[in-house]
Amino acid sequence: xxxxxxxxxxxxxxxxxxxxxxxxxxxxxxxxxxxxxxxxxxxxxxxxxxxxxxxxxxxxxxxxxxxxxxxxxxxxxxxxxxxxxxxxxxxxxxxxxxxxxxxxxxxxxxxxxxxxxxxxxxxxxxxxxxxxxxxxxxxxxxxxxxxxxxxxxxxxxxxxxxxxxxxxxxxxxxxxxxxxxxxxxxxxxxxxxxxxxxxxxxxxxxxxxxxxxxxxxxxxxxxxxxxxxxxxxxxxxxxxxxxxxxxxxxxxxxxxxxxxxxxxxxxxxxxxxxxxxxxxxxxxxxxxxxxxxxxxxxxxxxxxxxxxxxxxxxxxxxxxxxxxxxxxxxxxxxxxxxxxxxxxxxxxxxxxxxxxxxxxxxxxxxxxxxxxxxxxxxxxxxxxxxxxxxxxxxxxxxxxxxxxxxxxxxxxxxxxxxxxxxxxxxxxxxxxxxxxxxxxxxxxxxxxxxxxxxxxxxxxxxxxxxxxxxxxxxxxxxxxxxxxxxxxxx
RNA sequence: GGCCCCAUCGUCUAAUGGUUAGGACACCAGGUUUUCAUCCUGGUAAUAGGGGUUCGAUUCCCCUUGGGGCUACCA
Numbered sequence: 001x002x003x004x005x006x007x008x009x010x011x012x013x014x015x016x017x018x019x020x021x022x023x024x025x026x027x028x029x030x031x032x033x034x035x036x037x038x039x040x041x042x043x044x045x046x047x048x049x050x051x052x053x054x055x056x057x058x059x060x061x062x063x064x065x066x067x068x069x070x071x072x073x074x075x076x077x078x079x080x081x082x083x084x085x086x087x088x089x090x091x092x093x094x095x096x097x098x099x100x101x102x103x104x105x106x107x108x109x110x111x112x113x114x115x116x117x118x119x120x121x122x123x124x125x126x127x128x129x130x131x132x133x134x135x136x137x138x139x140x141x142x143x144x145x146x147x148x149x150x151x152x153x154x155x156x157x158x159x160x161x162x163x164x165x166x167x168x169x170x171x172x173x174x175x176x177x178x179x180x181x182x183x184x185x186x187x188x189x190x191x192x193x194x195x196x197x198x199x200x201x202x203x204x205x206x207x208x209x210x211x212x213x214x215x216x217x218x219x220x221x222x223x224x225x226x227x228x229x230x231x232x233x234x235x236x237x238x239x240x241x242x243x244x245x246x247x248x249x250x251x252x253x254x255x256x257x258x259x260x261x262x263x264x265x266x267x268x269x270x271x272x273x274x275x276x277x278x279x280x281x282x283x284x285x286x287x288x289x290x291x292x293x294x295x296x297x298x299x300x301x302x303x304x305x306x307x308x309x310x311x312x313x314x315x316x317x318x319x320x321x322x323x324x325x326x327x328x329x330x331x332x333x334x335x336x337x338x339x340x341x342x343x344x345x346x347x348x349x350x351x352x353x354x355x356x357x358x359x360x361x362x363x364x365x366x367x368x369x370x371x372x373x374x375x376x377x378x379x380x381x382x383x384x385x386x387x388x389x390x391x392x393x394x395x396x397x398x399x400x401x402x403x404x405x406x407x408x409x410x411x412x413x414x415x416x417x418x419x420x421x422x423x424x425x426x427x428x429x430x431x432x433x434x435x436x437x438x439x440x441x442x443x444x445x446x447x448x449x450x451x452x453x454x455x456x457x458x459x460x461x462x463x464x465x466x467x468x469x470x471x472x473x474x475x476x477x478x479x480x481x482x483x484x485x486x487x488x489x490x
Numbered sequence: 491g492g493c494c495c496c497a498u499c500g501u502c503u504a505a506u507g508g509u510u511a512g513g514a515c516a517c518c519a520g521g522u523u524u525u526c527a528u529c530c531u532g533g534u535a536a537u538a539g540g541g542g543u544u545c546g547a548u549u550c551c552c553c554u555u556g557g558g559g560c561u562a563c564c565a
Contacts, residue, residue, distance in 0.1 A: 462526080
Protein backbone atom coordinates (compact mmCIF):
# COMPACT_ATOMS: atom_id res chain seq x y z
CA UNK A 1 0.00 0.00 0.00
CA UNK A 2 1.14 3.48 -0.77
CA UNK A 3 1.91 5.80 2.08
CA UNK A 4 3.04 9.37 1.74
CA UNK A 5 3.75 12.20 4.08
CA UNK A 6 4.03 15.96 4.23
CA UNK A 7 6.99 16.95 6.35
CA UNK A 8 7.20 20.69 6.83
CA UNK A 9 9.38 22.52 9.30
CA UNK A 10 7.48 24.98 11.47
CA UNK A 11 9.65 27.96 10.58
CA UNK A 12 6.63 30.02 9.66
CA UNK A 13 3.10 29.71 8.44
CA UNK A 14 2.18 27.21 5.76
CA UNK A 15 2.74 28.83 2.42
CA UNK A 16 1.26 28.14 -0.93
CA UNK A 17 4.20 26.07 -2.14
CA UNK A 18 3.91 23.90 0.95
CA UNK A 19 0.22 23.50 0.34
CA UNK A 20 0.91 22.24 -3.15
CA UNK A 21 3.52 19.76 -1.93
CA UNK A 22 1.08 18.54 0.72
CA UNK A 23 -1.72 18.30 -1.82
CA UNK A 24 0.31 16.27 -4.30
CA UNK A 25 1.52 13.90 -1.60
CA UNK A 26 -2.04 13.59 -0.33
CA UNK A 27 -3.48 12.96 -3.78
CA UNK A 28 -0.93 10.33 -4.67
CA UNK A 29 -1.82 8.46 -1.50
CA UNK A 30 -5.57 8.83 -1.94
CA UNK A 31 -5.60 8.00 -5.64
CA UNK A 32 -4.07 4.66 -4.71
CA UNK A 33 -6.13 4.04 -1.62
CA UNK A 34 -3.17 4.79 0.60
CA UNK A 35 -2.53 6.83 3.70
CA UNK A 36 -1.21 10.31 4.17
CA UNK A 37 0.47 11.58 7.28
CA UNK A 38 1.84 14.83 8.61
CA UNK A 39 5.20 15.01 10.30
CA UNK A 40 6.55 18.19 11.80
CA UNK A 41 10.29 18.49 11.28
CA UNK A 42 11.27 20.82 14.07
CA UNK A 43 14.87 19.82 14.59
CA UNK A 44 16.04 23.38 14.09
CA UNK A 45 15.30 25.10 17.36
CA UNK A 46 16.60 28.47 16.23
CA UNK A 47 14.18 28.92 13.40
CA UNK A 48 11.17 27.56 15.24
CA UNK A 49 8.21 29.95 14.99
CA UNK A 50 5.54 29.98 17.67
CA UNK A 51 2.18 29.01 16.29
CA UNK A 52 3.73 27.48 13.21
CA UNK A 53 2.61 23.94 13.93
CA UNK A 54 -0.94 25.01 14.72
CA UNK A 55 -1.03 27.12 11.58
CA UNK A 56 0.11 24.26 9.38
CA UNK A 57 -2.51 21.91 10.79
CA UNK A 58 -5.24 24.50 10.60
CA UNK A 59 -4.41 25.47 7.04
CA UNK A 60 -4.44 21.86 5.89
CA UNK A 61 -7.80 21.34 7.55
CA UNK A 62 -9.15 24.48 5.94
CA UNK A 63 -8.01 23.22 2.55
CA UNK A 64 -9.72 19.89 3.15
CA UNK A 65 -6.59 17.78 3.29
CA UNK A 66 -7.17 15.04 5.82
CA UNK A 67 -4.45 13.42 7.89
CA UNK A 68 -4.71 9.68 8.42
CA UNK A 69 -2.10 9.11 11.02
CA UNK A 70 0.01 10.77 13.65
CA UNK A 71 -0.17 11.94 17.19
CA UNK A 72 -3.33 12.65 19.08
CA UNK A 73 -3.08 16.34 19.82
CA UNK A 74 -5.06 16.07 23.06
CA UNK A 75 -3.33 13.21 24.78
CA UNK A 76 0.05 13.41 23.09
CA UNK A 77 -0.12 9.68 22.46
CA UNK A 78 1.03 8.36 19.16
CA UNK A 79 -1.65 6.82 17.10
CA UNK A 80 -0.06 4.63 14.55
CA UNK A 81 -3.38 3.43 13.24
CA UNK A 82 -5.65 5.29 10.88
CA UNK A 83 -7.86 7.93 12.34
CA UNK A 84 -5.32 9.99 14.20
CA UNK A 85 -5.90 13.69 14.37
CA UNK A 86 -2.52 15.30 14.42
CA UNK A 87 1.08 15.11 13.33
CA UNK A 88 4.19 13.32 14.40
CA UNK A 89 6.62 15.77 15.91
CA UNK A 90 10.32 15.09 15.53
CA UNK A 91 11.43 16.96 18.63
CA UNK A 92 9.45 14.40 20.63
CA UNK A 93 11.32 11.52 19.01
CA UNK A 94 14.90 12.43 19.88
CA UNK A 95 15.61 9.12 21.63
CA UNK A 96 14.92 7.24 18.46
CA UNK A 97 17.38 9.24 16.40
CA UNK A 98 20.10 9.03 19.02
CA UNK A 99 19.76 5.28 19.06
CA UNK A 100 20.33 5.02 15.33
CA UNK A 101 23.17 7.50 15.34
CA UNK A 102 24.88 5.37 17.96
CA UNK A 103 24.35 2.35 15.74
CA UNK A 104 25.95 4.12 12.78
CA UNK A 105 28.86 5.16 15.01
CA UNK A 106 29.31 1.63 16.32
CA UNK A 107 29.31 0.16 12.85
CA UNK A 108 31.81 2.65 11.49
CA UNK A 109 29.40 4.45 9.20
CA UNK A 110 29.70 7.70 11.09
CA UNK A 111 32.30 9.58 13.09
CA UNK A 112 32.71 12.38 15.61
CA UNK A 113 33.89 15.66 14.21
CA UNK A 114 35.47 18.31 16.40
CA UNK A 115 36.20 20.90 13.75
CA UNK A 116 35.16 24.45 14.59
CA UNK A 117 32.72 26.37 12.42
CA UNK A 118 35.42 28.93 11.75
CA UNK A 119 37.79 26.32 10.48
CA UNK A 120 35.15 24.78 8.26
CA UNK A 121 34.32 28.12 6.77
CA UNK A 122 37.94 28.79 6.04
CA UNK A 123 38.31 25.48 4.26
CA UNK A 124 35.20 26.16 2.21
CA UNK A 125 36.50 29.54 1.20
CA UNK A 126 39.75 28.14 0.06
CA UNK A 127 38.07 25.38 -1.91
CA UNK A 128 35.87 27.84 -3.67
CA UNK A 129 38.79 30.03 -4.59
CA UNK A 130 40.60 27.04 -6.02
CA UNK A 131 37.49 26.10 -8.00
CA UNK A 132 37.18 22.93 -5.99
CA UNK A 133 33.92 21.40 -4.80
CA UNK A 134 33.14 22.63 -1.29
CA UNK A 135 33.03 19.56 0.90
CA UNK A 136 34.32 18.64 4.33
CA UNK A 137 38.07 18.01 4.16
CA UNK A 138 37.92 14.86 6.25
CA UNK A 139 40.17 16.00 9.11
CA UNK A 140 38.27 14.05 11.75
CA UNK A 141 37.23 11.17 9.53
CA UNK A 142 40.42 9.25 10.17
CA UNK A 143 41.14 10.38 13.68
CA UNK A 144 42.51 7.50 15.78
CA UNK A 145 39.95 6.04 18.15
CA UNK A 146 42.09 6.75 21.18
CA UNK A 147 42.20 10.41 20.30
CA UNK A 148 38.45 10.53 19.78
CA UNK A 149 37.94 9.02 23.22
CA UNK A 150 40.11 11.64 24.85
CA UNK A 151 38.27 14.46 23.07
CA UNK A 152 34.92 13.02 24.14
CA UNK A 153 36.07 12.62 27.71
CA UNK A 154 37.12 16.24 27.70
CA UNK A 155 33.59 17.04 26.52
CA UNK A 156 34.84 18.87 23.48
CA UNK A 157 32.06 20.29 21.38
CA UNK A 158 31.39 18.03 18.43
CA UNK A 159 29.01 16.82 15.79
CA UNK A 160 28.55 13.45 14.15
CA UNK A 161 29.07 13.07 10.42
CA UNK A 162 28.15 10.25 8.10
CA UNK A 163 30.87 8.62 6.01
CA UNK A 164 30.10 9.07 2.34
CA UNK A 165 31.89 6.73 -0.04
CA UNK A 166 34.82 8.43 -1.74
CA UNK A 167 34.33 6.76 -5.07
CA UNK A 168 31.65 5.40 -7.34
CA UNK A 169 28.35 6.92 -8.27
CA UNK A 170 24.90 6.97 -6.74
CA UNK A 171 22.15 6.50 -9.26
CA UNK A 172 18.48 6.58 -8.62
CA UNK A 173 15.28 6.80 -10.52
CA UNK A 174 13.17 9.77 -9.57
CA UNK A 175 9.52 9.17 -10.35
CA UNK A 176 9.23 12.59 -11.95
CA UNK A 177 12.70 13.37 -13.26
CA UNK A 178 13.83 9.91 -14.30
CA UNK A 179 17.36 8.66 -13.75
CA UNK A 180 19.76 10.96 -11.94
CA UNK A 181 23.40 10.27 -11.19
CA UNK A 182 25.85 11.77 -8.70
CA UNK A 183 29.59 11.34 -8.16
CA UNK A 184 30.00 10.15 -4.59
CA UNK A 185 33.34 11.88 -4.15
CA UNK A 186 31.65 15.24 -4.61
CA UNK A 187 29.21 14.65 -1.81
CA UNK A 188 29.81 15.96 1.64
CA UNK A 189 30.18 13.95 4.83
CA UNK A 190 26.88 15.29 6.03
CA UNK A 191 26.46 16.27 9.67
CA UNK A 192 23.76 14.00 11.09
CA UNK A 193 23.92 15.06 14.74
CA UNK A 194 24.37 18.69 15.67
CA UNK A 195 26.32 19.85 18.67
CA UNK A 196 23.08 20.83 20.37
CA UNK A 197 22.08 17.17 20.44
CA UNK A 198 19.47 17.45 17.68
CA UNK A 199 19.70 15.41 14.52
CA UNK A 200 19.75 17.15 11.16
CA UNK A 201 16.97 16.90 8.62
CA UNK A 202 18.79 14.27 6.61
CA UNK A 203 19.08 11.79 9.44
CA UNK A 204 15.72 12.33 11.09
CA UNK A 205 13.95 12.32 7.77
CA UNK A 206 15.39 8.98 6.69
CA UNK A 207 14.76 7.33 10.03
CA UNK A 208 11.18 8.52 10.22
CA UNK A 209 10.32 7.73 6.64
CA UNK A 210 11.50 4.20 7.22
CA UNK A 211 9.90 3.75 10.63
CA UNK A 212 6.61 5.18 9.43
CA UNK A 213 6.52 2.99 6.39
CA UNK A 214 6.60 5.79 3.84
CA UNK A 215 6.64 4.21 0.38
CA UNK A 216 6.86 7.38 -1.70
CA UNK A 217 8.83 10.40 -0.62
CA UNK A 218 7.22 13.41 -2.23
CA UNK A 219 8.89 16.76 -1.68
CA UNK A 220 10.23 19.81 -3.49
CA UNK A 221 13.04 19.86 -6.03
CA UNK A 222 15.30 21.64 -3.56
CA UNK A 223 15.97 18.22 -2.04
CA UNK A 224 17.19 16.58 -5.21
CA UNK A 225 20.89 17.23 -4.52
CA UNK A 226 20.73 15.55 -1.14
CA UNK A 227 19.17 12.30 -2.27
CA UNK A 228 22.54 10.48 -2.49
CA UNK A 229 23.13 11.21 1.18
CA UNK A 230 19.75 9.78 2.01
CA UNK A 231 20.23 6.71 -0.11
CA UNK A 232 23.58 6.12 1.55
CA UNK A 233 21.93 6.38 4.96
CA UNK A 234 19.34 3.79 3.97
CA UNK A 235 22.16 1.52 2.82
CA UNK A 236 24.11 1.94 6.05
CA UNK A 237 21.02 1.08 8.05
CA UNK A 238 20.29 -1.91 5.86
CA UNK A 239 16.98 -0.54 4.66
CA UNK A 240 15.42 -0.42 1.23
CA UNK A 241 15.01 3.19 0.08
CA UNK A 242 11.52 4.41 -0.79
CA UNK A 243 10.54 5.80 -4.18
CA UNK A 244 11.44 9.43 -4.62
CA UNK A 245 9.36 12.03 -6.42
CA UNK A 246 10.70 15.56 -6.54
CA UNK A 247 8.19 18.23 -7.39
CA UNK A 248 9.12 21.27 -9.40
CA UNK A 249 9.29 24.43 -7.36
CA UNK A 250 6.63 27.09 -7.19
CA UNK A 251 8.27 30.40 -8.02
CA UNK A 252 7.42 34.09 -7.94
CA UNK A 253 7.40 36.54 -10.87
CA UNK A 254 11.16 36.75 -10.55
CA UNK A 255 11.30 32.97 -10.89
CA UNK A 256 12.64 32.51 -7.40
CA UNK A 257 11.49 29.89 -4.97
CA UNK A 258 8.41 31.03 -3.11
CA UNK A 259 9.21 31.83 0.48
CA UNK A 260 7.89 33.64 3.48
CA UNK A 261 10.46 36.35 3.01
CA UNK A 262 9.00 37.43 -0.30
CA UNK A 263 5.76 38.42 1.32
CA UNK A 264 2.20 37.46 0.79
CA UNK A 265 2.15 33.74 0.34
CA UNK A 266 0.76 32.11 3.46
CA UNK A 267 -2.34 30.00 3.05
CA UNK A 268 -3.93 31.89 5.88
CA UNK A 269 -3.48 35.15 3.98
CA UNK A 270 -5.51 33.73 1.13
CA UNK A 271 -8.16 32.57 3.52
CA UNK A 272 -8.35 35.99 5.10
CA UNK A 273 -8.60 37.71 1.75
CA UNK A 274 -11.63 35.63 0.95
CA UNK A 275 -10.35 32.95 -1.35
CA UNK A 276 -12.30 29.72 -1.17
CA UNK A 277 -10.35 26.60 -0.28
CA UNK A 278 -11.87 24.86 -3.30
CA UNK A 279 -10.42 27.50 -5.59
CA UNK A 280 -7.00 27.49 -4.00
CA UNK A 281 -6.78 23.71 -4.13
CA UNK A 282 -7.96 23.56 -7.73
CA UNK A 283 -5.53 26.28 -8.76
CA UNK A 284 -2.58 24.79 -6.97
CA UNK A 285 -3.31 21.31 -8.31
CA UNK A 286 -2.99 22.68 -11.83
CA UNK A 287 0.46 24.08 -11.18
CA UNK A 288 2.61 21.32 -12.56
CA UNK A 289 -0.20 18.91 -13.19
CA UNK A 290 -3.06 18.60 -15.65
CA UNK A 291 -5.63 15.94 -16.30
CA UNK A 292 -4.82 15.64 -19.99
CA UNK A 293 -8.28 16.84 -20.86
CA UNK A 294 -9.65 20.34 -21.19
CA UNK A 295 -11.56 20.16 -17.97
CA UNK A 296 -10.26 22.81 -15.57
CA UNK A 297 -12.60 22.70 -12.62
CA UNK A 298 -11.84 19.89 -10.21
CA UNK A 299 -13.04 19.42 -6.68
CA UNK A 300 -10.80 17.67 -4.17
CA UNK A 301 -12.90 14.54 -4.56
CA UNK A 302 -12.45 14.59 -8.30
CA UNK A 303 -8.74 15.18 -7.93
CA UNK A 304 -8.50 12.20 -5.61
CA UNK A 305 -9.94 10.06 -8.37
CA UNK A 306 -8.21 11.51 -11.38
CA UNK A 307 -4.81 12.60 -10.16
CA UNK A 308 -2.00 10.82 -11.94
CA UNK A 309 1.70 10.64 -11.45
CA UNK A 310 2.51 10.53 -15.13
CA UNK A 311 0.94 13.89 -15.70
CA UNK A 312 3.14 15.76 -13.25
CA UNK A 313 5.49 18.17 -15.04
CA UNK A 314 9.15 18.86 -14.37
CA UNK A 315 9.46 22.57 -14.87
CA UNK A 316 8.85 25.21 -12.24
CA UNK A 317 5.57 27.14 -12.28
CA UNK A 318 5.06 30.79 -11.65
CA UNK A 319 2.35 31.57 -9.17
CA UNK A 320 -0.17 33.63 -11.11
CA UNK A 321 -2.72 35.52 -9.07
CA UNK A 322 -5.07 36.29 -11.97
CA UNK A 323 -5.74 32.68 -12.69
CA UNK A 324 -6.42 32.09 -9.00
CA UNK A 325 -8.92 34.95 -9.11
CA UNK A 326 -10.63 33.30 -12.03
CA UNK A 327 -10.91 30.02 -10.16
CA UNK A 328 -12.26 31.84 -7.16
CA UNK A 329 -14.91 33.59 -9.27
CA UNK A 330 -15.90 30.29 -10.83
CA UNK A 331 -16.40 28.67 -7.44
CA UNK A 332 -18.25 31.67 -6.08
CA UNK A 333 -20.60 31.71 -9.06
CA UNK A 334 -21.35 28.01 -8.92
CA UNK A 335 -22.23 28.01 -5.24
CA UNK A 336 -25.86 28.13 -4.12
CA UNK A 337 -26.93 31.42 -2.57
CA UNK A 338 -27.65 29.70 0.67
CA UNK A 339 -24.25 28.08 1.01
CA UNK A 340 -22.60 31.21 -0.23
CA UNK A 341 -24.30 33.27 2.45
CA UNK A 342 -22.81 30.98 5.08
CA UNK A 343 -19.36 31.39 3.63
CA UNK A 344 -19.54 35.17 3.42
CA UNK A 345 -21.05 35.74 6.85
CA UNK A 346 -17.75 35.77 8.76
CA UNK A 347 -16.44 38.40 6.37
CA UNK A 348 -19.40 40.66 7.07
CA UNK A 349 -18.79 40.26 10.76
CA UNK A 350 -15.12 41.09 10.28
CA UNK A 351 -16.04 44.23 8.42
CA UNK A 352 -18.31 45.27 11.28
CA UNK A 353 -21.50 45.06 9.24
CA UNK A 354 -24.54 43.96 11.19
CA UNK A 355 -26.08 41.56 8.74
CA UNK A 356 -28.06 39.67 11.34
CA UNK A 357 -30.59 42.46 11.48
CA UNK A 358 -33.94 41.56 9.99
CA UNK A 359 -33.79 44.79 8.06
CA UNK A 360 -31.52 43.16 5.52
CA UNK A 361 -32.10 40.41 3.02
CA UNK A 362 -28.71 38.84 3.10
CA UNK A 363 -29.20 36.62 0.07
CA UNK A 364 -30.23 39.57 -2.07
CA UNK A 365 -27.24 41.51 -0.88
CA UNK A 366 -24.68 38.85 -1.72
CA UNK A 367 -26.43 38.25 -5.03
CA UNK A 368 -25.44 41.78 -6.00
CA UNK A 369 -21.80 40.88 -6.27
CA UNK A 370 -21.81 37.13 -6.57
CA UNK A 371 -21.18 37.29 -10.30
CA UNK A 372 -18.62 40.03 -10.02
CA UNK A 373 -16.36 39.72 -7.00
CA UNK A 374 -12.95 38.07 -7.08
CA UNK A 375 -12.85 37.44 -3.36
CA UNK A 376 -15.19 37.49 -0.40
CA UNK A 377 -13.44 40.51 1.06
CA UNK A 378 -13.90 42.33 -2.21
CA UNK A 379 -17.56 41.36 -2.21
CA UNK A 380 -18.17 42.67 1.28
CA UNK A 381 -16.36 45.87 0.36
CA UNK A 382 -18.45 46.40 -2.73
CA UNK A 383 -21.67 45.73 -0.93
CA UNK A 384 -21.00 47.85 2.13
CA UNK A 385 -22.94 50.79 0.68
CA UNK A 386 -26.13 48.88 1.37
CA UNK A 387 -25.52 49.28 5.10
CA UNK A 388 -24.54 52.94 5.01
CA UNK A 389 -26.59 55.40 7.05
CA UNK A 390 -25.92 58.16 4.59
CA UNK A 391 -24.52 58.01 1.08
CA UNK A 392 -21.75 60.38 0.08
CA UNK A 393 -21.76 61.47 -3.55
CA UNK A 394 -21.78 64.58 -5.71
CA UNK A 395 -25.34 65.56 -6.68
CA UNK A 396 -24.21 66.00 -10.28
CA UNK A 397 -23.50 62.27 -10.40
CA UNK A 398 -27.27 61.76 -10.42
CA UNK A 399 -27.48 63.29 -13.88
CA UNK A 400 -26.95 60.94 -16.77
CA UNK A 401 -24.53 62.13 -19.40
CA UNK A 402 -27.28 62.59 -22.00
CA UNK A 403 -29.66 64.30 -19.62
CA UNK A 404 -30.17 67.43 -17.48
CA UNK A 405 -30.47 68.15 -13.79
CA UNK A 406 -34.10 69.14 -14.09
CA UNK A 407 -34.96 66.02 -16.03
CA UNK A 408 -33.21 63.78 -13.54
CA UNK A 409 -35.13 65.40 -10.70
CA UNK A 410 -38.42 65.00 -12.47
CA UNK A 411 -37.81 61.35 -13.31
CA UNK A 412 -36.72 60.57 -9.78
CA UNK A 413 -39.84 62.15 -8.35
CA UNK A 414 -41.96 59.96 -10.56
CA UNK A 415 -39.94 56.85 -9.70
CA UNK A 416 -40.42 57.70 -6.07
CA UNK A 417 -44.12 57.98 -6.55
CA UNK A 418 -44.43 54.71 -8.46
CA UNK A 419 -42.34 52.75 -6.00
CA UNK A 420 -44.14 54.15 -2.98
CA UNK A 421 -47.28 52.49 -4.17
CA UNK A 422 -45.76 49.04 -4.17
CA UNK A 423 -46.80 46.92 -1.25
CA UNK A 424 -43.97 45.85 1.08
CA UNK A 425 -44.74 42.20 0.35
CA UNK A 426 -44.41 42.65 -3.38
CA UNK A 427 -41.09 44.41 -3.10
CA UNK A 428 -38.92 42.16 -5.20
CA UNK A 429 -36.44 42.68 -7.98
CA UNK A 430 -39.00 41.50 -10.53
CA UNK A 431 -41.78 43.58 -9.00
CA UNK A 432 -40.01 46.93 -9.05
CA UNK A 433 -38.49 46.15 -12.41
CA UNK A 434 -41.85 45.48 -14.03
CA UNK A 435 -43.44 48.64 -12.74
CA UNK A 436 -40.58 50.93 -13.73
CA UNK A 437 -39.83 49.32 -17.09
CA UNK A 438 -43.47 49.26 -18.11
CA UNK A 439 -43.77 52.90 -17.22
CA UNK A 440 -40.61 53.77 -19.17
CA UNK A 441 -41.89 52.11 -22.31
CA UNK A 442 -45.36 53.57 -21.87
CA UNK A 443 -43.87 57.06 -21.77
CA UNK A 444 -41.23 56.20 -24.37
CA UNK A 445 -38.44 57.43 -22.12
CA UNK A 446 -34.82 56.49 -22.56
CA UNK A 447 -33.75 53.80 -20.11
CA UNK A 448 -30.75 55.83 -19.09
CA UNK A 449 -32.73 58.93 -18.20
CA UNK A 450 -34.54 56.99 -15.51
CA UNK A 451 -32.33 54.10 -14.53
CA UNK A 452 -29.11 56.04 -14.14
CA UNK A 453 -30.40 58.54 -11.59
CA UNK A 454 -32.34 55.84 -9.81
CA UNK A 455 -29.29 53.63 -9.54
CA UNK A 456 -27.03 56.43 -8.34
CA UNK A 457 -29.63 57.61 -5.85
CA UNK A 458 -29.76 54.27 -4.10
CA UNK A 459 -26.13 53.23 -4.52
CA UNK A 460 -24.27 56.53 -4.39
CA UNK A 461 -21.82 55.01 -6.87
CA UNK A 462 -20.79 55.65 -10.42
CA UNK A 463 -20.44 51.91 -11.00
CA UNK A 464 -22.66 49.41 -9.27
CA UNK A 465 -25.06 46.55 -9.82
CA UNK A 466 -28.43 47.29 -11.42
CA UNK A 467 -31.05 49.45 -9.67
CA UNK A 468 -33.69 46.75 -9.21
CA UNK A 469 -31.29 44.33 -7.61
CA UNK A 470 -30.13 47.05 -5.28
CA UNK A 471 -33.69 48.07 -4.43
CA UNK A 472 -34.44 44.47 -3.58
CA UNK A 473 -31.43 44.18 -1.31
CA UNK A 474 -32.15 47.52 0.30
CA UNK A 475 -35.82 46.91 1.03
CA UNK A 476 -38.58 49.38 0.45
CA UNK A 477 -37.99 51.77 3.34
CA UNK A 478 -34.35 52.45 2.65
CA UNK A 479 -34.91 52.68 -1.08
CA UNK A 480 -37.59 55.30 -0.66
CA UNK A 481 -35.51 57.16 1.87
CA UNK A 482 -32.51 57.31 -0.47
CA UNK A 483 -34.65 58.41 -3.40
CA UNK A 484 -36.12 61.21 -1.32
CA UNK A 485 -32.65 62.35 -0.31
CA UNK A 486 -31.59 62.39 -3.95
CA UNK A 487 -34.57 64.49 -4.99
CA UNK A 488 -33.73 67.00 -2.27
CA UNK A 489 -30.13 67.12 -3.47
CA UNK A 490 -31.30 68.03 -6.95
C1' G B 491 33.50 28.51 -8.03
C1' G B 492 31.42 23.13 -7.76
C1' C B 493 27.20 19.82 -8.34
C1' C B 494 22.16 19.12 -9.87
C1' C B 495 17.52 20.41 -12.19
C1' C B 496 14.58 22.96 -15.87
C1' A B 497 13.33 25.20 -21.02
C1' U B 498 6.04 25.48 -26.05
C1' C B 499 2.01 32.07 -26.38
C1' G B 500 3.00 37.37 -20.98
C1' U B 501 1.18 33.16 -17.36
C1' C B 502 -0.68 27.83 -16.44
C1' U B 503 -0.30 24.12 -19.99
C1' A B 504 -1.78 20.22 -24.42
C1' A B 505 0.45 17.83 -28.48
C1' U B 506 5.98 11.94 -26.45
C1' G B 507 8.43 11.61 -34.83
C1' G B 508 3.77 13.50 -39.33
C1' U B 509 -1.47 18.98 -36.08
C1' U B 510 -3.30 25.15 -39.88
C1' A B 511 1.27 23.79 -32.72
C1' G B 512 -4.73 23.03 -29.19
C1' G B 513 -7.08 24.92 -24.49
C1' A B 514 -7.43 28.20 -20.12
C1' C B 515 -6.09 32.98 -17.62
C1' A B 516 -4.70 37.80 -18.97
C1' C B 517 -4.92 41.28 -23.03
C1' C B 518 -7.33 43.65 -27.51
C1' A B 519 -11.76 44.41 -30.75
C1' G B 520 -17.01 43.93 -31.67
C1' G B 521 -22.04 42.73 -29.79
C1' U B 522 -25.69 42.85 -25.56
C1' U B 523 -26.37 46.80 -21.71
C1' U B 524 -28.57 52.85 -17.63
C1' U B 525 -22.92 52.39 -15.33
C1' C B 526 -19.11 48.75 -13.97
C1' A B 527 -19.05 43.78 -14.42
C1' U B 528 -21.24 39.36 -16.37
C1' C B 529 -22.48 37.08 -20.98
C1' C B 530 -21.74 36.11 -26.47
C1' U B 531 -18.46 36.49 -30.96
C1' G B 532 -13.77 37.26 -32.89
C1' G B 533 -8.46 38.46 -32.52
C1' U B 534 -3.06 39.22 -31.11
C1' A B 535 0.48 35.83 -29.04
C1' A B 536 4.92 30.33 -28.31
C1' U B 537 8.31 25.54 -29.70
C1' A B 538 15.59 29.96 -26.69
C1' G B 539 19.95 29.28 -30.41
C1' G B 540 23.20 25.89 -33.08
C1' G B 541 24.47 21.14 -34.54
C1' G B 542 23.19 16.10 -35.35
C1' U B 543 19.69 11.28 -35.90
C1' U B 544 15.51 10.70 -39.41
C1' C B 545 11.88 10.74 -45.42
C1' G B 546 10.13 13.97 -41.45
C1' A B 547 11.53 16.87 -35.47
C1' U B 548 8.06 20.78 -30.20
C1' U B 549 8.99 15.55 -29.49
C1' C B 550 15.32 11.65 -29.53
C1' C B 551 20.97 12.94 -28.81
C1' C B 552 24.99 16.70 -28.15
C1' C B 553 26.69 21.71 -27.44
C1' U B 554 25.61 26.81 -26.30
C1' U B 555 22.55 30.25 -23.89
C1' G B 556 19.14 31.46 -20.21
C1' G B 557 16.65 30.56 -15.57
C1' G B 558 16.48 28.08 -10.97
C1' G B 559 18.00 24.94 -6.79
C1' C B 560 21.74 23.00 -3.56
C1' U B 561 26.55 23.99 -1.87
C1' A B 562 25.04 25.42 6.80
C1' C B 563 26.03 22.11 13.24
C1' C B 564 18.49 25.51 8.07
C1' A B 565 14.93 22.65 6.40
